[in-house]
Every structure is written in C-alpha cells, then in structure tokens.
Amino acid sequence: MTHSDVKNPTRRGVLAGGGSLVVSFALLSQVLAQEGEVQGASPPAEPRPKLPGSLAGDPFLDAWIRIDGNGKVSVFTGKAELGQGVKTAIIQVAAEELEIDPATIRLITADTGQTPNEGYTAGSQSMQNSGTAIRHAAAQVRDILIGQAAARWQVPIDQLRAENGRVIRADGQALDYGSLVSAEILHVEATPQSRLKPADRFRHMGKSMHRVDIPAKVTGAPIYVQDMRLPGMVHARVVRPPRPGATLVSLDSAEVERMSGVVAVVRNGSFLAVVAEREFQAIKAMQVLEMTARWSEGTKFPKPDGFIQSFKNLPSQQGVVAERSQDGVAAARTFQATFTRPYQIHGSIGPSCAVALLENGTTTVWSHTQGVYPDRAAISEMLRVPPEQVRVIHVEGSGCYGHNGADDAAADAALIAQAMPGRPVRLQWMREQEHVWEPYGPAMLTEVRASLDQAGRIVEWNYDLWSNTHTTRPGPAGSLIAAHSLPTPFQPPPAKLSITPSGNGDRNAVPLYAIPNMRVIWHFLPEMPLRVSALRALGAYVNVFAIESTMDELALMANADPVEFRLRHMEDPRGRAVIEAAAADFGWSNDPLPEGRGRGFAFARYKNLAAYLAMALELEVERETGRARIIRVASAIDSGEVVNPDGIRNQTEGGIIQAASWTLYEAVTFEENGITSIDWSSYPIMRFGSVPERIDVRIMDRPGEPFLGTGEAAQGPTPAAIANAIRHATGKRLYDIPFRAENVKAAIGV
Amino acid sequence: MAVTLTVNGKTQQVDADPETPLLYVLRDDLELNGAKYGCGVGQCGACTVMVDNEAVLSCVTPVLLLEGRRISTVEGLGTMEKPGPMQQAFIEQQAAQCGFCIPGMMMRAQALLQANPTVDEAAVRAHLEPNLCRCGTHMRIVKAVMRAGELMHQSSQSGGST
Ligand code: FES
Numbered sequence: 017m018t019h020s021d022v023k024n025p026t027r028r029g030v031l032a033g034g035g036s037l038v039v040s041f042a043l044l045s046q047v048l049a050q051e052g053e054v055q056g057a058s059p060p061a062e063p064r065p066k067l068p069g070s071l072a073g074d075p076f077l078d079a080w081i082r083i084d085g086n087g088k089v090s091v092f093t094g095k096a097e098l099g100q101g102v103k104t105a106i107i108q109v110a111a112e113e114l115e116i117d118p119a120t121i122r123l124i125t126a127d128t129g130q131t132p133n134e135g136y137t138a139g140s141q142s143m144q145n146s147g148t149a150i151r152h153a154a155a156q157v158r159d160i161l162i163g164q165a166a167a168r169w170q171v172p173i174d175q176l177r178a179e180n181g182r183v184i185r186a187d188g189q190a191l192d193y194g195s196l197v198s199a200e201i202l203h204v205e206a207t208p209q210s211r212l213k214p215a216d217r218f219r220h221m222g223k224s225m226h227r228v229d230i231p232a233k234v235t236g237a238p239i240y241v242q243d244m245r246l247p248g249m250v251h252a253r254v255v256r257p258p259r260p261g262a263t264l265v266s267l268d269s270a271e272v273e274r275m276s277g278v279v280a281v282v283r284n285g286s287f288l289a290v291v292a293e294r295e296f297q298a299i300k301a302m303q304v305l306e307m308t309a310r311w312s313e314g315t316k317f318p319k320p321d322g323f324i325q326s327f328k329n330l331p332s333q334q335g336v337v338a339e340r341s342q343d344g345v346a347a348a349r350t351f352q353a354t355f356t357r358p359y360q361i362h363g364s365i366g367p368s369c370a371v372a373l374l375e376n377g378t379t380t381v382w383s384h385t386q387g388v389y390p391d392r393a394a395i396s397e398m399l400r401v402p403p404e405q406v407r408v409i410h411v412e413g414s415g416c417y418g419h420n421g422a423d424d425a426a427a428d429a430a431l432i433a434q435a436m437p438g439r440p441v442r443l444q445w446m447r448e449q450e451h452v453w454e455p456y457g458p459a460m461l462t463e464v465r466a467s468l469d470q471a472g473r474i475v476e477w478n479y480d481l482w483s484n485t486h487t488t489r490p491g492p493a494g495s496l497i498a499a500h501s502l503p504t505p506f507q508p509p510p511a512k513l514s515i516t517p518s519g520n521g522d523r524n525a526v527p528l529y530a531i532p533n534m535r536v537i538w539h540f541l542p543e544m545p546l547r548v549s550a551l552r553a554l555g556a557y558v559n560v561f562a563i564e565s566t567m568d569e570l571a572l573m574a575n576a577d578p579v580e581f582r583l584r585h586m587e588d589p590r591g592r593a594v595i596e597a598a599a600a601d602f603g604w605s606n607d608p609l610p611e612g613r614g615r616g617f618a619f620a621r622y623k624n625l626a627a628y629l630a631m632a633l634e635l636e637v638e639r640e641t642g643r644a645r646i647i648r649v650a651s652a653i654d655s656g657e658v659v660n661p662d663g664i665r666n667q668t669e670g671g672i673i674q675a676a677s678w679t680l681y682e683a684v685t686f687e688e689n690g691i692t693s694i695d696w697s698s699y700p701i702m703r704f705g706s707v708p709e710r711i712d713v714r715i716m717d718r719p720g721e722p723f724l725g726t727g728e729a730a731q732g733p734t735p736a737a738i739a740n741a742i743r744h745a746t747g748k749r750l751y752d753i754p755f756r757a758e759n760v761k762a763a764i765g766v
Numbered sequence: 767m768a769v770t771l772t773v774n775g776k777t778q779q780v781d782a783d784p785e786t787p788l789l790y791v792l793r794d795d796l797e798l799n800g801a802k803y804g805c806g807v808g809q810c811g812a813c814t815v816m817v818d819n820e821a822v823l824s825c826v827t828p829v830l831l832l833e834g835r836r837i838s839t840v841e842g843l844g845t846m847e848k849p850g851p852m853q854q855a856f857i858e859q860q861a862a863q864c865g866f867c868i869p870g871m872m873m874r875a876q877a878l879l880q881a882n883p884t885v886d887e888a889a890v891r892a893h894l895e896p897n898l899c900r901c902g903t904h905m906r907i908v909k910a911v912m913r914a915g916e917l918m919h920q921s922s923q924s925g926g927s928t
Pocket residue numbers: 802803804805806807808809810811812813814823824825826
C-alpha cells in the first residue's frame with residue numbers, strides 16, 4: 017500500500033532510505049508526545065486518516081512549499097486573492113510554522129500551470145482548506161529541516177530549534193534552510209499530524225499584519241488583470257445579443273472593418289466581437305457593430321409583476337432539509353409570514369476582464385476567475401481541445417463576491433484569441449454588459465410558520481423556501497455565455513436539487529436554536545428564466561433574514577427582550593458568546609430612543625458550521641420620505657483561530673455595508689424584452705451619505721480552534737437586524753427586500 | 767492627432783483622437799494604472815483624477831479639453847518606496863479590500879484636502895458621495911482621508927518652519 021517508488025515516495029519511504037532520518041523522526045514523535053503539541057489525527061494506519069485541509073487532495077509537501085538552495089521559500093496556494101486578504105493570511109500562517117520572515121516568502125496563487133487544484137475560492141473556505149493545508153505543510157517542512165540538521169550534526173532533535181530561516185543548536189551553531197534542502201527532500205507525502213506551534217509562541221498569527229497587496233493598490237502598480245499590457249496586445253469588445261438565446265441573423269461588418277485601428281471582426285456562429293489596436297477604438301467599433309447586427313428574437317423574460325410571488329405555483333421538486341419532531345407540545349401562539357428577496361447583482365466596480373494568448377497550440381488565459389481549474393475545464397471543452405492545451409492563471413480583478421462575469425470574460429477572450437494567434441487579446445466588458453449578463457443572486461420566496469408554547473418557548477417551526485440553484489459555475493462549457501452562441505452551441509447543464517451540510521438555496525435554512533419540532537423544505541425551481549449563480553452567502557442571506565425576523569416577532573409575542581429570547585433558545589456556547597458580546601458592545605437595552613429611531617438584533621452561524629456572528633444596530637427612519645439610515649452597528653464574530661484580526665475586521669465591516677446596500681436599495685429590474693437595470697443609476701447601491709457613522713467588530717479569541725472563515729458571515733444577519741430595527745422604529749415589519757424609501761413609506765403608511 | 771498633456775508634472779505628446787476620453791490615454795498611451803474603468807459614463811468615480819485642483823471623471827473628459835491643464839493621478843502622489851501622505855494614510859488604515867475604487871477615492875479626497883486639510887468627517891463623506899465602493903470599505907476610506915488630512919496639515923506646518 018505504501019508507494020515507495022522514487023517518483024512518489026511516502027514520508028516513510030524517504031525515511032527508510034536515509035537511516036539517520038528515521039532516528040530523528042522517531043525522536044521527534046517522542047518529543048512531540050511529551051510536549052503534548054501534536055495536533056491532527058492519529059499516526060498513519062489502515063485505512064489512512066484524512067490529511068488536514070486541502071492536503072487531502074494534494075498530499076505532497078512540495079506541491080505547497082518549495083525551498084531553493086539559497087533558502088528562498090515559495091508557497092503555492094490554489095486559492096486566489098479576491099480582495100479578501102487571503103494572500104496576507106496565508107503568508108502569515110506559512111511564516112509562522114516555517115519560522116521565517118513573512119516578507120521573504122514568495123507566494124504563488126491559483127495557476128493551473130503551477131499550483132495545487134483547490135477548486136473554487138468561495139464559501140469563506142480559503143483558510144479552512146488552503147490555510148490549514150499550508151500550515152500543516154509548513155510545520156512538517158520545518159521539522160524535516162530540523163531532522164536534516166539533527167542528522168548532519170548527529171544530535172537529537174530536541175536540542176535544535178528553527179528560527180528566522182535557520183536551524184540552530186544549543187551551542188548557537190546554525191545551518192540555514194538553503195543548506196539543508198536537497199532536491200527530493202520535500203517531495204514526500206504529508207502525514208496527518210503536525211507539530212503546530214502553540215498560540216503563545218506566535219509571532220505572526222493572531223496579529224494584524226498589514227496586507228501585502230495594499231501598497232501596490234494605493235500607488236497604481238499594475239496588479240489587476242485590467243492593468244496587463246503584453247507586447248503586441250490588442251483590445252477586444254464583445255457584442256451580445258439583445259436577449260439570451262437570440263442568434264445573429266445578419267451582419268454588415270464592412271463599415272466597422274474600415275474604422276481606424278480595427279484589426280478584426282470576429283464572428284463564430286452568433287458569438288460576435290471586435291478587435292482593435294487600442295481600447296477606445298475597440299469601444300467605438302463595438303458601438304457601430306451593435307447598430308448593424310440583426311438578431312433573432314431570443315427568449316423573452318417573464319412579466320415582472322408578481323413574478324416572485326408566483327414562485328409557489330411554478331413546477332418544483334421538494335427537498336427535505338430538516339425534519340424532527342417530538343410529540344406532546346401544545347402550541348399557544350403562532351407567527352406566520354412570507355419573505356422575499358429580488359434578483360441582485362454582484363456589481364464589482366471594475367467590469368469583468370481577461371487576457372488570452374494562443375501560442376504554439378496552447379491558449380493561456382489570465383483571469384480573475386474564482387476557480388482556475390474548473391474554468392480551464394470549461395474553456396477547453398468549449399474550444400474542443402484537451403485541458404493541457406489551456407492554462408488559466410489567476411490575476412486579481414475588481415472585488416469578487418461570488419460567480420460573476422469573470423469566467424465568461426475568460427471564455428470570451430479565449431475564443432477571440434483563437435482568431436488572433438500570437439497576439440495577446442485583452443477583453444473587457446462594458447458596465448452595461450456586466451449589469452445585464454453577469455449571473456445574478458437568485459430571487460427567493462420563503463414562508464415561515466412558527467409557534468410558541470405558554471411559557472414563551474418555540475415549540476414548532478415550519479419553513480418552506482422557493483429558489484433556483486445558487487450554483488451554475490463552470491465545469492461544463494455550457495455554463496459559459498460564449499459557448500451558448502457557437503455554431504454548435506453548448507447548453508447549460510440542467511440544475512439539480514441536492515441537500516448538503518453547507519447548503520445552497522437552503523443554506524442556513526435551519527435555525528440553530530433549540531426547537532423540538534421542525535420541518536424545513538426546499539421547493540427547488542429548476543427553470544431559470546434569469547441567469548443565476550452564487551452570490552456571497554447564497555440562500556443564507558434570505559433564510560437568516562426570515563429566521564431572525566421571525567425570532568423578533570416571536571420575542572414580541574412572548575413579551576421577551578429579543579436578545580434574551582435568542583439566548584433562551586441558544587445552547588451552543590460559542591453562539592451565546594457572540595450574542596452576548598454584540599449586545600454588550602452595543603449597549604443593548606430597552607430604554608426609549610428618540611422618535612424615528614429603532615434597534616435591531618440578529619445572529620447566525622454561517623452555514624450552521626462556520627463563523628458565528630451577531631450584530632446589533634440602530635437606525636433612523638425619516639417619516640416623510642421613508643428613508644432608513646443606519647446610525648451605528650456593533651458586531652461580534654467568532655471565526656475560529658484568528659490569523660489576521662484586522663483582516664477579519666475589514667471583511668466584516670465590508671460584509672455589513674454590502675449586505676446593508678442589498679437590503680436597502682438593490683433589485684434587478686426587467687421587462688419581457690430584457691433587463692432594465694443596466695447601470696448604477698437604474699441599479700443604485702449604497703453611497704457615502706448613507707453608510708453608518710460607526711461599525712464595531714469584536715473578534716472572539718479562539719486559539720487552537722480550526723479556522724472557520726469570515727467572508728460571508730455578516731450577509732445573513734444584516735438584513736434581519738435592519739428589518740428588526742425598522743420594526744422597532746416604526747411598528748411595521750418589512751417582508752420584501754429591498755427596503756427602499758418608497759417601500760418603507762408605503763409600509764408605514766404616511 | 768497629437769495632443770500635448772501634462773500628467774504628474776511631465777509634459778508629453780500623445781497621438782490620440784481629440785475626442786478620446788482621458789481615461790484611455792492615461793491607461794493605454796501613458797501606461798498609468800491608477801485611473802480605472804468602472805462605468806465609462808460618469809456614475810462611479812473609479813476613473814477620478816485631478817485636473818488643476820479639481821477632481822474630474824476621466825472617463826467622460828475628452829483629452830481635447832485638457833491641453834495646458836495639470837493632470838494628476840495616484841501615481842503622482844508618491845511611490846511604494848516613498849508614499850505620499852494620502853497613500854501613507856490608506857496604508858496605515860488598511861483602507862482597501864479589492865482596492866479597485868481606491869485610487870479614484872484618493873484623487874477625489876486629494877482635491878478636497880489640498881484646498882483644506884482640516885475638514886471634518888461630514889465634509890469628507892459629502893465630498894466622496896460620487897464615488898462607489900462595492901467591497902464596503904467606506905468606514906476605512908473616511909478614516910484614511912481624515913488621517914491624510916492630519917499628515918498633510920502636519921507637513922505643511924513643519925514645512926513652513928524648516
Ligand atoms: S468610470 Fe468614470 S465614473 Fe465610472
């Protein structure tokens with residue numbers, strides 16, 4: 017069962033080959049056992065225990081960490097920087113366990129040519145998967161180097177320590193890492209357990225290290241894919257049909273071809289693009305091309321009026337998300353309500369962009385995709401070439417909050433590059449294309465019916481949700497817009513209902529509170545009249561909104577304080593801790609507030625298995641206009657062991673503001689002929705005049721606990737806290753997002 | 767057609783149609799990355815630069831109007847090795863997530879603080895209203911601008927005495 021061939025030696029294979037190392041490892045585990053620092057699963061046995069984090073998928077240490085003869089350390093992650101600060105956190109983790117200066121690390125992120133395949137950078141899982149893998153790999157690499165030094169000096173390893181890129185022995189003699197590595201030494205499989213540093217010896221983890229990417233971002237260094245300039249590069253724009261499914265009927269490209277700078281009009285079936293020497297030339301040519309292209313009708317959009325309410329009557333499949341019952345409890349009072357959320361956009365400030373180059377039969381694509389490997393699979397299928405002939409390299413783009421236009425732009429660029437061999441093609445979407453063509457966060461409708469007993473405890477909870485899938489990511493070529501327009505088009509694969517622990521449309525549909533009788537059903541809508549996919553937090557945004565709005569109504573019925581009522585039903589101590597912390601930091605009370613002001617509270621544990629977050633906020637409703645404005649927010653988050661506290665704070669503040677923007681302003685609008693929210697004036701988002709005066713984020717200290725991720729934890733509690741505060745301020749409950757001024761005004765009836 | 771532009775103190779000729787928006791000349795001809803394309807229609811502020819002492823949306827400003835004016839971009843505020851006060855403040859406050867909106871924010875704020883480094887927070891928020899940030903970095907952006915005001919004020923004070 018152990019592979020001991022040279023190409024794939026296991027750790028034990030290598031050790032058996034070098035006598036002194038065996039000794040040192042035996043010693044090592046003795047020392048570790050004494051120090052009680054061993055973390056992870058028990059030693060290798062049959063069946064093999066699972067390796068920590070993404071090591072399970074890519075067990076070789078040198079897939080993650082390499083050290084050259086000069087001691088220069090390279091760290092490889094399959095995850096991508098999306099503006100969330102993951103590069104910095106991974107560098108902190110690696111530097112900590114390797115005992116080196118973080119500034120000396122060279123970090124290589126998602127690239128199908130170089131890094132492990134870690135799927136998507138999504139679901140707040142980068143630290144759980146990649147951070148965990150790299151931390152363990154780094155600790156094991158450090159111990160291999162210590163073992164090497166022990167062998168060289170013929171001293172027991174407990175007399176050695178690693179510090180600042182060197183192994184040092186008691187008498188002060190030192191060997192640097194560069195002199196201890198040799199070609200194959202790190203090409204070994206990781207073991208399930210590692211000697212991780214305890215929190216009290218941390219130099220980097222748990223400290224707010226400055227983000228490594230910020231200096232470049234504030235000085236205009238070329239770090240975004242939008243900033244790439246390759247020799248001979250041309251600029252491209254696509255021309256999309258007026259509606260999905262429309263085909264190109266006729267095209268007169270003669271005029272465009274005569275325009276200055278135009279290099280080519282690329283037509284492949286109904287896929288249409290123009291390429292020019294300079295960017296503004298490409299834009300002008302695109303505008304002319306748009307006027308001359310004639311399209312078939314395509315697929316009409318549904319009539320918008322009452323569309324979301326009609327979800328209950330659309331064909332659906334039922335998935336049971338949770339069902340538990342204990343008998344013999346009598347319900348005294350019941351709350352029942354319907355909640356909705358419209359289609360919403362990711363709306364990155366910079367529209368999607370990609371650069372592609374076809375050279376020597378290989379297409380290289382630089383993209384801000386969340387998943388270089390799945391994107392490569394989709395693009396190679398679309399181009400009908402083997403995956404090895406496509407390389408996808410992640411380069412940062414504008415902020416990424418889920419499956420946006422990145423993969424589609426990558427496919428567009430790859431397709432255009434096929435017509436321009438040898439010349440790099442930079443393709444960027446126009447603002448309107450981003451608003452209209454990116455996959456939206458799905459609209460949802462949910463119904464809740466919950467009952468209290470005489471004593472004010474929740475005894476029954478029924479919850480039904482209607483939603484499309486929240487994932488139509490690549491993988492298959494049919495997930496790419498460009499592939500739909502080819503002469504032999506690829507079709508989007510049919511969506512499938514699946515109930516998983518982390519959830520999808522049903523994410524966080526099950527309240528974490530102690531409730532004896534519960535039934536939660538996902539009415540899965542397979543038809544997707546508007547293109548949808550993952551938007552930060554998936555269904556958790558609306559499910560937590562519905563659950564936590566209901567909790568407040570039940571608290572009112574029970575004549576209980578909303579915070580106390582939540583604690584009454586919360587058994588998880590870490591859940592209780594964030595609820596108590598947020599309430600304390602906010603100064604939660606029942607004291608009267610000035611006219612028009614209200615307080616709201618909300619809590620969720622993201623996916624019911626990741627970060628805990630509770631928040632309290634105060635807002636003001638302007639009676640004449642209905643405008644709701646958040647005054648202040650106090651939140652508490654438990655993301656497990658903390659790597660970069662300021663990074664957690666930054667992401668949590670951002671999550672709160674973004675979710676507040678979704679909740680107060682945002683809805684995709686459409687009519688049968690097409691999408692009508694096409695820019696920032698038809699799809700307004702939060703501006704400076706409306707952001708809260710302050711947002712506090714308390715981070716719970718959880719040394720030694722697994723990383724839980726941070727990025728999406730605030731998305732669910734925010735709409736609920738806002739709705740609860742509006743209820744408190746006005747006496748009226750809002751059920752339908754967004755709470756735009758006119759909607760609030762209508763609800764409060766002034 | 768040749769257009770003569772003064773950008774970050776350097777006067778140079780570029781070959782561009784006079785109607786070309788400044789944004790594309792900055793990015794494609796002068797290879798400056800600070801000004802970003804966000805919407806191209808004056809709605810987001812990602813492309814904000816300074817012309818003379820005003821914040822200007824470069825995506826809707828044809829180069830034809832800019833001959834003889836002083837254009838500055840975030841590259842003109844300092845470098846990674848020697849960041850200017852505005853950049854220093856954004857680094858100190860860690861005021862970026864994706865960072866895409868940030869150069870535009872900095873240039874708009876620069877125009878405000880150059881006129882008066884001691885403005886209050888309400889004035890900063892009001893002044894930044896045209897610029898959008900999707901990551902929700904607003905709290906930090908405001909703090910960074912306030913801090914930049916302090917740094918600029920300090921350096922103007924000490925600059926006077928040395
Ligand atoms: S790009 Fe100029 S305002 Fe948006």
